[in-house]
Structures are given as C-alpha cells and as structure tokens.
Amino acid sequence: MLKHLFAALDRIRPAETVSAHCDGPCGIYDPASARITAEAVRSMTGKMLALPAPDPTDPKTVATYHNTMARYAKIKEEQAEETKHHLLVLWTDYFKPQHLEDYPDLHDTFWQAAKLCSACKVELSPEHCDELVAAVENIHDIFWATKNRKVEWQLAG
Amino acid sequence: MLKHLFAALDRIRPAETVSAHCDGPCGIYDPASARITAEAVRSMTGKMLALPAPDPTDPKTVATYHNTMARYAKIKEEQAEETKHHLLVLWTDYFKPQHLEDYPDLHDTFWQAAKLCSACKVELSPEHCDELVAAVENIHDIFWATKNRKVEWQLAG
Amino acid sequence: MLKHLFAALDRIRPAETVSAHCDGPCGIYDPASARITAEAVRSMTGKMLALPAPDPTDPKTVATYHNTMARYAKIKEEQAEETKHHLLVLWTDYFKPQHLEDYPDLHDTFWQAAKLCSACKVELSPEHCDELVAAVENIHDIFWATKNRKVEWQLAG
Amino acid sequence: MLKHLFAALDRIRPAETVSAHCDGPCGIYDPASARITAEAVRSMTGKMLALPAPDPTDPKTVATYHNTMARYAKIKEEQAEETKHHLLVLWTDYFKPQHLEDYPDLHDTFWQAAKLCSACKVELSPEHCDELVAAVENIHDIFWATKNRKVEWQLAG
Amino acid sequence: MLKHLFAALDRIRPAETVSAHCDGPCGIYDPASARITAEAVRSMTGKMLALPAPDPTDPKTVATYHNTMARYAKIKEEQAEETKHHLLVLWTDYFKPQHLEDYPDLHDTFWQAAKLCSACKVELSPEHCDELVAAVENIHDIFWATKNRKVEWQLAG
Amino acid sequence: MLKHLFAALDRIRPAETVSAHCDGPCGIYDPASARITAEAVRSMTGKMLALPAPDPTDPKTVATYHNTMARYAKIKEEQAEETKHHLLVLWTDYFKPQHLEDYPDLHDTFWQAAKLCSACKVELSPEHCDELVAAVENIHDIFWATKNRKVEWQLAG
Numbered sequence: 004m005l006k007h008l009f010a011a012l013d014r015i016r017p018a019e020t021v022s023a024h025c026d027g028p029c030g031i032y033d034p035a036s037a038r039i040t041a042e043a044v045r046s047m048t049g050k051m052l053a054l055p056a057p058d059p060t061d062p063k064t065v066a067t068y069h070n071t072m073a074r075y076a077k078i079k080e081e082q083a084e085e086t087k088h089h090l091l092v093l094w095t096d097y098f099k100p101q102h103l104e105d106y107p108d109l110h111d112t113f114w115q116a117a118k119l120c121s122a123c124k125v126e127l128s129p130e131h132c133d134e135l136v137a138a139v140e141n142i143h144d145i146f147w148a149t150k151n152r153k154v155e156w157q158l159a160g
Numbered sequence: 161m162l163k164h165l166f167a168a169l170d171r172i173r174p175a176e177t178v179s180a181h182c183d184g185p186c187g188i189y190d191p192a193s194a195r196i197t198a199e200a201v202r203s204m205t206g207k208m209l210a211l212p213a214p215d216p217t218d219p220k221t222v223a224t225y226h227n228t229m230a231r232y233a234k235i236k237e238e239q240a241e242e243t244k245h246h247l248l249v250l251w252t253d254y255f256k257p258q259h260l261e262d263y264p265d266l267h268d269t270f271w272q273a274a275k276l277c278s279a280c281k282v283e284l285s286p287e288h289c290d291e292l293v294a295a296v297e298n299i300h301d302i303f304w305a306t307k308n309r310k311v312e313w314q315l316a317g
Numbered sequence: 318m319l320k321h322l323f324a325a326l327d328r329i330r331p332a333e334t335v336s337a338h339c340d341g342p343c344g345i346y347d348p349a350s351a352r353i354t355a356e357a358v359r360s361m362t363g364k365m366l367a368l369p370a371p372d373p374t375d376p377k378t379v380a381t382y383h384n385t386m387a388r389y390a391k392i393k394e395e396q397a398e399e400t401k402h403h404l405l406v407l408w409t410d411y412f413k414p415q416h417l418e419d420y421p422d423l424h425d426t427f428w429q430a431a432k433l434c435s436a437c438k439v440e441l442s443p444e445h446c447d448e449l450v451a452a453v454e455n456i457h458d459i460f461w462a463t464k465n466r467k468v469e470w471q472l473a474g
Numbered sequence: 475m476l477k478h479l480f481a482a483l484d485r486i487r488p489a490e491t492v493s494a495h496c497d498g499p500c501g502i503y504d505p506a507s508a509r510i511t512a513e514a515v516r517s518m519t520g521k522m523l524a525l526p527a528p529d530p531t532d533p534k535t536v537a538t539y540h541n542t543m544a545r546y547a548k549i550k551e552e553q554a555e556e557t558k559h560h561l562l563v564l565w566t567d568y569f570k571p572q573h574l575e576d577y578p579d580l581h582d583t584f585w586q587a588a589k590l591c592s593a594c595k596v597e598l599s600p601e602h603c604d605e606l607v608a609a610v611e612n613i614h615d616i617f618w619a620t621k622n623r624k625v626e627w628q629l630a631g
Numbered sequence: 632m633l634k635h636l637f638a639a640l641d642r643i644r645p646a647e648t649v650s651a652h653c654d655g656p657c658g659i660y661d662p663a664s665a666r667i668t669a670e671a672v673r674s675m676t677g678k679m680l681a682l683p684a685p686d687p688t689d690p691k692t693v694a695t696y697h698n699t700m701a702r703y704a705k706i707k708e709e710q711a712e713e714t715k716h717h718l719l720v721l722w723t724d725y726f727k728p729q730h731l732e733d734y735p736d737l738h739d740t741f742w743q744a745a746k747l748c749s750a751c752k753v754e755l756s757p758e759h760c761d762e763l764v765a766a767v768e769n770i771h772d773i774f775w776a777t778k779n780r781k782v783e784w785q786l787a788g
Numbered sequence: 789m790l791k792h793l794f795a796a797l798d799r800i801r802p803a804e805t806v807s808a809h810c811d812g813p814c815g816i817y818d819p820a821s822a823r824i825t826a827e828a829v830r831s832m833t834g835k836m837l838a839l840p841a842p843d844p845t846d847p848k849t850v851a852t853y854h855n856t857m858a859r860y861a862k863i864k865e866e867q868a869e870e871t872k873h874h875l876l877v878l879w880t881d882y883f884k885p886q887h888l889e890d891y892p893d894l895h896d897t898f899w900q901a902a903k904l905c906s907a908c909k910v911e912l913s914p915e916h917c918d919e920l921v922a923a924v925e926n927i928h929d930i931f932w933a934t935k936n937r938k939v940e941w942q943l944a945g
Contacts, residue, residue, distance in 0.1 A: 031827045033944035035820040042816045051223050066365050066386070067441050072223070073390035074438065076230035091719050095745035110738035117723035124231065127224050157939055159818035188671045190787035192663040199659045208380050229380070233387035248562050252588035267581035274566035281388065284381050314782055316661035345514045347630035349506040357502045405876050409902035424895035431880035471625055473504035522694050537836050537857070538912050543694070544861035545909065547701035595702065598695050679851050700851070704858035752859065755852050 032097045034143040037089035040082045041139045042160045044123050045132035047079035052127055080124050086135070087120035093146065106145055116142060189254045191300040194246035197239045198296045199317045201280050202289035204236035209284055237281050243292070244277035250303065259306055266302075273299060346411045348457040351403035354396045355453045356474045358437050359446035361393035366441055394438050400449070401434035407460065416463055423459075430456060503568045505614040508560035511553045512610045513631045515594050516603035518550035523598055551595050557606070558591035564617065577616055587613060660725045662771040665717035668710045669767045670788045672751050673760035675707035680755055708752050714763070715748035721774065730777055737773075744770060817882045819928040822874035825867045826924045827945045829908050830917035832864035837912055865909050871920070872905035878931065887934055894930075901927060 054075075057068035094113040103109055116138040122131045140156050147154045211232075214225035251270040260266055273295040279288045297313050304311045368389075371382035408427040417423055430452040436445045454470050461468045525546075528539035565584040574580055587609040593602045611627050618625045682703075685696035722741040731737055744766040750759045768784050775782045839860075842853035879898040888894055901923040907916045925941050932939045 031824060031831050031945045033820070033824045035818070035944075036824055039816060039818045039821055046816050051227060052220060054223065056219065056222065062370065063366060063441065065370065066368065069226075069383075069386040070365060070390045070393075070441055071439075072226040073230040073233075073387040074394050076227045076387075077234055077391055077394060079227075080231050080234060087723065091723075091745075095715065095719075095742065096749055110742065114723065114738065117719075121724055125228075127220065127227055154942055155940065159820075160816045188667060188674050188788045190663070190667045192661070192787075193667055196659060196661045196664055203659050208384060209377060211380065213376065213379065226383075229383040230387040230390075233384045234391055236384075237388050237391060244566065248566075248588075252558065252562075252585065253592055267585065271566065271581065274562075278567055282385075284377065284384055311785055312783065316663075317659045345510060345517050345631045347506070347510045349504070349630075350510055353502060353504045353507055360502050401880065405880075405902075409872065409876075409899065410906055424899065428880065428895065431876075435881055468628055469626065473506075474502045522698060523691060525694065527690065527693065533841065534837060534912065536841065537839065540697075540854075540857040541836060541861045541864075541912055542910075543697040544701040544704075544858040545865050547698045547858075548705055548862055548865060550698075551702050551705060596699075598691065598698055679855060680848060682851065684847065684850065697854075700854040701858040701861075704855045705862055707855075708859050708862060753856075755848065755855055 030096065032093060032146070034089075034093065034139060034146050037086050037093075037139050038136070038143065038156075039159060040086040040089065041132075041136050042158060043082040044079055044086060044120075045129070045136060046160055047075050047082065048123065048127050048129060048132050051075050051079070052129070083120045083124045086139070087117050090116050090120070090139070090142065093142065097146070098149075102149055105149070109145075112138075112142065112145070187253065189250055189303070191246075191250065191296060191303050194243050194250075194296050195293070195300065195313075196316060197243040197246065198289075198293050199315060200239040201236055201243060201277075202286070202293060203317055204232050204239065205280065205284050205286060205289050208232050208236070209286070240277045240281045243296070244274050247273050247277070247296070247299065250299065254303070255306075262306070263302055269295075269299065269302070344410065346407060346460070348403075348407065348453060348460050351400050351407075351453050352450070352457065352470075353473060354400040354403065355446075355450050356472060357396040358393055358400060358434075359443070359450060360474055361389050361396065362437065362441050362443060362446050365389050365393070366443070397434045397438045400453070401431050404430050404434070404453070404456065407456065411460070412463075419463070420459055426452075426456065426459070501567065503564055503617070505560075505564065505610060505617050508557050508564075508610045509607070509614065509627075510630060511557040511560065512603075512607050513629060514553040515550055515557060515591075516600070516607060517631055518546050518553065519594065519598050519600060519603050522546050522550070523600070554591045554595045557610070558588050561587050561591070561610070561613065564613065568617070569620075573620055576620070580616075583609075583613065583616070658724065660721055660774070662717075662721065662767060662774050665714050665721075665767050666764070666771065666784075667787060668714040668717065669760075669764050670786060671710040672707055672714060672748075673757070673764060674788055675703050675710065676751065676755050676757060676760050679703050679707070680757070711748045711752045714767070715745050718744050718748070718767070718770065721770065725774070726777075733777070734773055740766075740770065740773070815881065817878060817931070819874075819878065819924060819931050822871050822878075822924050823921070823928065823941075824944060825871040825874065826917075826921050827943060828867040829864055829871060829905075830914070830921060831945055832860050832867065833908065833912050833914060833917050836860050836864070837914070868905045868909045871924070872902050875901050875905070875924070875927065878927065882931070883934075890934070891930055897923075897927065897930070 051072065054068070054071060057064040059065060090113060094109075098109060106112070116135070119131060119135040119138055122128070123135055136158075143154070143156055208229065211225070211228060214221040216222060247270060251266075255266060263269070273292070276288060276292040276295055279285070280292055293315075300311070300313055365386065368382070368385060371378040373379060404427060408423075412423060420426070430449070433445060433449040433452055436442070437449055450472075457468070457470055522543065525539070525542060528535040530536060561584060565580075569580060577583070587606070590602060590606040590609055593599070594606055607629075614625070614627055679700065682696070682699060685692040687693060718741060722737075726737060734740070744763070747759060747763040747766055750756070751763055764786075771782070771784055836857065839853070839856060842849040844850060875898060879894075883894060891897070901920070904916060904920040904923055907913070908920055921943075928939070928941055
C-alpha cells in the first residue's frame, strides 16, 4: 500500500506547486518556531525547580505559590505541545520521500524529538530540556542543509 | 415563539439536506467522541487520587508533584469540556423535534450529562466519573436506536 | 515611515467601509466583553485567596485542593488573556488616528490596562484586580464617548 | 436515574459555594457575551449579502472578493459558534433545577436558540439573525429576572 | 544519540507508570477519534463536489454558495487537521520502541497517513479520502493488535 | 492614574524576577515568531493573487478553486492574527517604561504594525505585506538593540 500512496502523493504535489509563488517548497517553514518554544519549555522547567517553597503559615503565600506553579506547568505544557506541533509539521509537510535517501534516520529523529516533548511535559528535568533543544538544533541543521542554505543557530534566551 | 422557530427550522433543513451526500442526517455524528474523552476524565481523576504525596523535604519532588497535579487537572478540565461539547453537538445539531416524541426526557438527559461534566471538573469523584460514563452510554444507546443501528458499546480503557 | 503607514491605512479604510452595512465603524465592538472577563479574573483571585487549606493528613482532600487551585489558576489565566485580547482588539481595530487628538494618552491607557492583565495572571492581588476593572471602565467611558452614546457601566458580579 | 443525579448534584454544589467569594451563584455569568457575538453574526450576514459582485474580467478583484467572502464566512461561523457556547454555558452551569419551576420551557428555549445559531451558520438569512438576537434578548430577560436585577438590553451595533 | 534517548525515555516511563491507575499504557487511546474526523473529511469532500452551482443572476444565491463553500472548506480543513493530530498522538505517545519489532513499517505507516490528511486538505479527491479512511482502519488494526483486543471497525456514516 | 499603575507594576516586577532563572527579562522573547507568520501572510497573499481562474464549465475545477481560495484565506487570516499576537506580546510583556525613553515612538510603532496585520487580512496587497514584513524587521532591530545583542535578520522564504 505504501508504494500506492507515494505514487498518489507524487501526483498531487505538482498541482500544489503550480499554485505556489515560491520556487522552493510552497510554504514558509522555519525550525525557529520549534526552537523558541523549546527554549520556553527549558526556561519554565528551570523556574519551577527554582521557585522557593512558601511559608506554610502564611495562607496568601501558599495560594500564590500554587498559582505560580499551576501557571508555569500550564505554560510549559502548552509550549511543549507547540514544539511537538511545529516539529511534526516539518516532518509531515516539508520533508518528502526523496529526503529519506540523504537522511535514512529521519523518521526516528522526529519520533525521538516528539517523545522528548512529551517527556518535558511529564518531568522537571533540565537534562531532557537540554536534549530537546539539542534535538531541535539537529533538525535545524538537517532542514537548512536540504535547502542548501547556511542559517546560524541562535538562542533567544 | 417556539412554534414559529420550529417552522422556520423545518424550512431550512431541506435546503441543507439537498446539499448533503449522505442519506441520513447530513453530518458524521458518533457518541464515541464523548465516550473517549469521558474515559479520559475518569482516568485522570483516578491518577490524581492515586498520586503519592511528595517528600516535603525534597524540593525537586515537591515541584514535580505540583507539575503532575497541575497538568492532570488541566487535562481533566479539557477532556471534561470536550465531553460536554461533543454531547451538546449531538443535542443541538443531531436531535430534531421528532425525536422528542420517542424520547420525551431527551432535554433532561443531556442537561444532566452536561452537569456531570462540570461536576467532574470541580471534584475528584470516581462515582461521578462512573455516572458520566454511564450517561454517555445511555446517549450512545438512544443515538444508535434513532438510526436503527446496533453498535456495541466498547471502552478503550 | 509612520506617515506612510497612516496614508496607506487611510487608503484602505474606505474600501472596508463600502462593504459594510453599518453606519458607524464596520464591526461590533463592545467593551462589555473585556468587562465580563475582567470580573471573572477578580472573582477567581478572590476564590483562590479564600480557599481553606486542606487537612494534610487526608490525601483525598489534599488532591482536591490541588485540583481546585490548578483549575482556578487556569481559568484566571485564560480570562486575563481574553481580557487583554478584547482590549487590544479595541485598540488596534476600533481606534483610529483621529481618536488620538481627543485622547492623546490612548496608547498608554491600553498599555497599562494590558500590563494589568499580565499582573493579574502573575499575582493574587485583589488591588490589581480592582485596578483592572477600573481600567476597563475607563476604556468603556472613552469608547462610548467616541460613539456619542451613553451606555451605563453595569457589573455582572 | 435523573433523581439520583439531581441528588448528587445537590450534594456537590454546597462545597462549590463554600469556596466562592460571591454571595450569588459563584461564577460571573452575563448574557452580554452571547448578545455581542449574536450581533456580530447578524452584521456579517448583512455584509455578505451586500458585497457587490466582482468584475469577472479583473482577476485581482475576483480574488479579493473570494478573500472577503471566505473570511466573512469564517468570522460568522466562529461568532455563531461562540454564541452557542455562551448560551449553553448559561444553560448547563448557571441554571439549576429550581429554575425549571418558574421557567418550565427553559430547555426548549435554549434548544431553539442553539438551533438558531446553527441555522445562522448554514444560511444568509437576516430574518433568522433577527430571531437569534431576539432569542438572546429573551434569555437576557429570564436570566436577570432570576437574579432579581433590572439590566437594560442595549445593542452595540 | 538515539540510543541515549531511548535509554532516557526508558528511565522516565516507569515513573509515569507508577502514577497511573491503569494496567496497560497510562492514557486512554482510541483510533475511533481519528476515524470519526476522517469520515467527516470524506463527507465534506463529497458535499463540496455535489453542491450545485448558483444562479449567477441571483446575488443572494451566489453569496449563499460562497458561504457554504467557505464553511465546508473550513470544516474539512479542521477535521483533516484533527485527524492528523489524533494519529500523531498515537504515534508519538502510545507507540513505544518495542512495537517497532512487530511493525517495522510503523513510522512510514503514520507518515503516509499524515500526508494523506494534508492531501485531503489540498484536494477534493474522493479517492484520497477513501485512502485516508483505509489508512486509519489499518492503524486501528495495528493498535488493537498490540493490545491483544478484538475491536470491530464500524463507520458512523 | 498612570503614575499609580507604573509604581504598582514596578512593585510586582522584582517578585517575578526573583522566581526567574534568566538574568535578563524572565521570558523567552524572539521577534522571529512574528517574522515567520508575517512571511506566511505574504506568501498566501501571493498565492491567492496567482491562482488561475477555474474553467467555469467544469464543476470539479470550480469546487477545487473555491476550496483553495477558502483555505488560503483562512490560513492568511490565522497567520496575520498570530503575527499581531506575537507583536503585542512583545509590546505588553517585554517592553517596559524605561524603553520608552530610548524609543519614544514605541507605542505608535506597534500600533501601526498591528494595523498592518489587520490590513493584510482585509486586502490582497503585496505592498502592505511587504510593509508588514518591514515593520517586523524594524521591531526586530529595536528588540535586539535593547538587549545589546546583534542578531541577523534572515527570511525563511
């Protein structure tokens, strides 16, 4: 069935390209989207680990601590989900069968990166956050190499 | 005013049906959407009640406990909201005036089910989660009966 | 560059107006949207501060406390974000260059109101919540004055 | 089963009320949310019916017409969905069993209003838009009557 | 790097499992979510192809045609995106390295299914819609086989 | 009132900084988010203007044309809205009163950029798309200057 699908996809791509104005792939893809949200996941993880415990005898401080932890967890969850989404858009829409020849590990590369996003939701692990940022950097390198462009990897944080 | 609205809605339905390709109601409705998210609400409630308390002298464990609780609460909240949404789509879009003859309690059935979704947000109650899943099963039975189809009720979890 | 943009925006507005059916600005704008969500932020802040601490020896009560705090924080965060969004829609879409003549502080008024939305996410401060509601009331007054209408400020809560 | 659910819901409401800071129902409810979005649905419907046909020999005008129609339809769809959502929040969260005694048609009132939201998505009907706004006004009257408050019905557009 | 990640992920899974209440994988996964939305994509595609052209001399009919096409395209786009999302959640969160032994084509299976979701956004192709539904059925078979359960494949439409 | 708010905001910022792990502003801000979505708006505008008219005698081609136009308009609308959102996050959360001394036109800079986002929704104007990208570049320059960093402006498309 896979061959059938490949053939079917090949048939539809030209139509898409005809309607496009850009000479490369028709969309605007940029791993910087995933890089920014991955940096945010790392930042929130660091903040959660650094937040000092509240004075248990001061109800307002306890409530504020809960507020801060809950919203940091929420932001981290959403940024990790966005990172996963940005990465999977690259995998499903930008990368094409011909890229697999140069990057035979492409599927596993994205699978591991996506699983790291999930791990960074579950845990407060600076190590896995670093690995996630490194995984995005690796994809940044692959992506720009396929476009024969040299784009520097620059962190915002 | 109600009669006027009924008549008005009757007038517009034929137009909608003309543009549809399916012989029954024009959309794809399936109570399985609500069943899956209701199961998730029940699962998250169970996990929150089972999560062991952290060692209060270990800051990392405490922070991780907060992370887990906050994201479980967030997931439960969203799944309960989705359950409510899926149920209310059935009530407002699938069910028609003629169904009220066979199911005169239809409105209350959906009202109670929707209120259970809200209760499962507010509480950590395995009993209300079970009632929510039962309420969705009841709607599953009604729904498929109106379509004269026999579809088995199967849980994912 | 600013003058160029003003001129460009002036050129496009007439076209927008032509396609509109309303005699005033083409959209439906109403600061009540921001007022309702700002009231919700204030309500959630009050609830978080008033929530009694759980009995630390009763695991179910502790878990329920976490559930309540996390969902209140999530609701507060979302309502504050919506308040900010509703306000900035007024600032970017409703208000036009000519309004700046009558309201030279308009930009700062919205900037401060938006920053208050962020402050009410970060903190549990009844005072800042009151200031946020007051900031929305001030914008309500400005907005309806620009339309030469007298609309009463009425709180829901 | 209904009686069981009613009893169960009665049992949980007090707990919710205890944690609330407001003396009435614990949340901030206001039919103005639904009124604003219903007005937007009516405004977009009017704009779509009034949009002049493009010159078929001018490709840019044709493309702009498609852009305008598609975004007006999208905005109308989203505003109608939001109207439905705001109304159903009132029905499922604000209204309680005791309200049914004073308003025995309450369920049908909301059902018809929700169905009007769907009708205004499907059609370009100024009449049904007017009926939707009237349905929201009717709910506004019922809502504020249950709170023994007199709140004026004021349109933004 | 892959081995490192596998090992890292293995280390964190037990912690997740400990906090879970279910004896299998900790979440509620069910390919029915993707099946329902894929059916909706196929239904909308059929409706768009079947919609009769409007009378070009009747402006209201033309505007209604645009409204219907735009909202059908919007619904199709969103349902295809949801199908992709539901499938990729299975791929990134449910499936684990050990599943690759039994299903060495797993990555390509999901990649092709995700690309079919994108194709069904771009095109109005009943054939690709059928292939998408078939791809989801294939994943349904694999999924339930990994859980040693027999779940019937039943369409809603 | 403005002075009061400034003072109030100054009081809360230190608390936020204390809980942060980064030495600069506590969040991860990067104008690249707005740059990527602004490029997408420009790309979609170009595609909509370049899409060849369908053969009016071929119903399938006409329907496909409507599908393409509606989804391009939807994508453009969403990307323009995201651009606006990313820019306003910078304006309301990153920029502080002290930045106004160095950039006295800061408010107008963001107001014009936000209004350009709206203009690019309404129109199919390559000129305004270019102005939007230029406005984001200007904000990129200001942003990195306030952080004393030199970051190259690089387009993805």
